[in-house]
Amino acid sequence: MTDQPESARPGAPRLTTREAAELLGVKPETVYAYVSRGQLNSARAAGGRGSTFDADEVRALARRSGRRDPSPAGGDLVFRTGLTLIEGDRCYFRGVDATELARRYGYEEVAEWLWTGEPRPGARFTAPAGPLAAARRAIGALPAHSGSTDRLRVAVTAAAATDALRFDLSPEAVLNSARGLIPTLVAALPTLGDPAPEGSSLARELWSRLTAEPADTPSLAVLDAALALLIDHDLAASTLAARVAASARAHPYAVVSAGLGVLEGPLHGAASGLAHRMLQEAVDRGSAVPVVADHLRTGRRVPGLGHRLYRGEDPRATLLFDLLARTPRAAAALAAAREVMATTARHAPLHANVDLALAVLSVSRGMAADAGETVFAVARTAGWIAHALEEYGERPLRIRPSGQYTGPRP
Structure with a gap:
């Protein structure tokens, strides 16, 4: 740990405590914790108010701790979350x-x-x-x-x-x-x-x-x-x-x-409402095939299928389908949903998402769309x-x- 005058490294780019915290993705208090542990060197700002930090040193610590540089303006926003x-x-x-x-x-x-x-x-x-x-x-x-x-x-x-x-x-x-x-x-x-x-x-x-x-x-x-x-x-x-x-x-x-x-x-x-209406129509018509065909013919996506974050089936849908299979009142709607998946799979590699599972519950128990x-x-x-x-x-x-x-x- 050092706390030397800012002039000790003339010409070196310096960051304020707030700027260093933003670059590291931590609170200002954590920056001082890094200093106390010897992971960063600080220097007194001009006039003795606050501290400044070497920009290269802060970036090196950010790389070691797995932090990312802030996204450029207009770029994707990245949030740290422990949820x-x-x-x-x-x-x-x-x-x-x-x-x-x-x-x-x-x-x-x-x-x-x-x-x-x-x-x-x-x-x-x-x-x-x-x-x-x-x-x-x-x-x-x-x-x-x-x-x-x-x-x-x-x-x-x-x-x-x-x-x-x-x-x-x-x-x-x-x-x-x-x-x-x-x-x-x-x-x-x-x-x-x-x-x-x-x-x-x-x-x-x-x-x-x-x-x-x-x-x-x-x-x-x-x-x-x-x-x-x-x-x-x-x-x-x-x-x-x-x-x-x-x-x-x-x-x-x-x-x-x-x-x-x-x-x-x-x-x-509101996407689940679209899946509900599609599934209700499949149950009423006694087959999902013509319903899926109507969607494909008119260029509409089949509701309840595909998710940008999962390559396979949405794990939330997988659990709900498992529980629905143990629910006698859901048998007809669940069979229609599986037919929707099987029919669509002939044309596109899409898997069920949670909206389709919710639709099985809502259709089978007389709920609104x-x-x-x-x-x-x-x-x-x-x-x-x-x-x-x-x-x-x-x-x-x-x-x-x-x-x-x-x-x-x-």
Whole structure:
């Protein structure tokens, strides 16, 4: 460790502490930890205010620690995250296979794992009375034809208005808000079937908002696993929007609102609705072959197939298909889905994704076409909160790409 005057190496390029931290991808405090361990040399800045660092030395340390130089303006943004890894056609939450987590734990337990990295067996979320009442009133004022995402966005805004402490961005406060917000979103939706018994899991609470058909154990297992699997999936479009909001230090409710706004796009959360309609048509016609043929003839992609992050079948779909195979009520829809996959495979090497598996559940249990989008939105709320917690620990407003102007010159 050295702390010599800046003039000790005249002409050498120097970085401020903030610049060195950005290059290394760490917080300023960590830069000084590197100095104390002898991994970096610092020099007093002119006037004795702060420290400066040799740029070449910082870059060498960045290479040794596996850090990347910041992307150029307009290039791809890369975020360091300790939440989700997608590698080798598998998905991991904090280093644990997401499908194994979904097999063994419920949605709330997996959410707690993603948030804290600590197991909380038997975790249950409860909707606070005040925010829930406000959310229900707000949803009740919407037109009858409003979609589920419309209702969820309104519910988030209403719940936020009741939380005077929403601007407290400490981890404990953010998690307390999240544990109340997620069940509020579910409980504020209109009830279609028998209400869940008191103390039920979030999956059971959500079931009565998705269908009037009675819940059964195999179907609830599918829904709970789907919620757990959809909690996070790296930097999807809605998650990026959530991190941008968190970078501006928006409160957690606003972060969720940002995510919901992007989720509604037909290429993101709403994609499951397209798979539902396609699969329902295949069931109604008694064969998937003419349905797939119609899509190919008109140049439309077959919904529920293919994923840019997986070479083979989406591992989330694989687990859900396995659980659906144990659900007698899903037999017809599952057979139709497998026929869709087999028919399409003759023309293109596409594999099933999680949207097709969600469609099997929604079609087989009399759910609306947007049921998969509702499941997606509720599940991913926990992921957006997890990313917000990470982003609150970064430098504010760091997500600021530069525009490349192409309009007329002044």
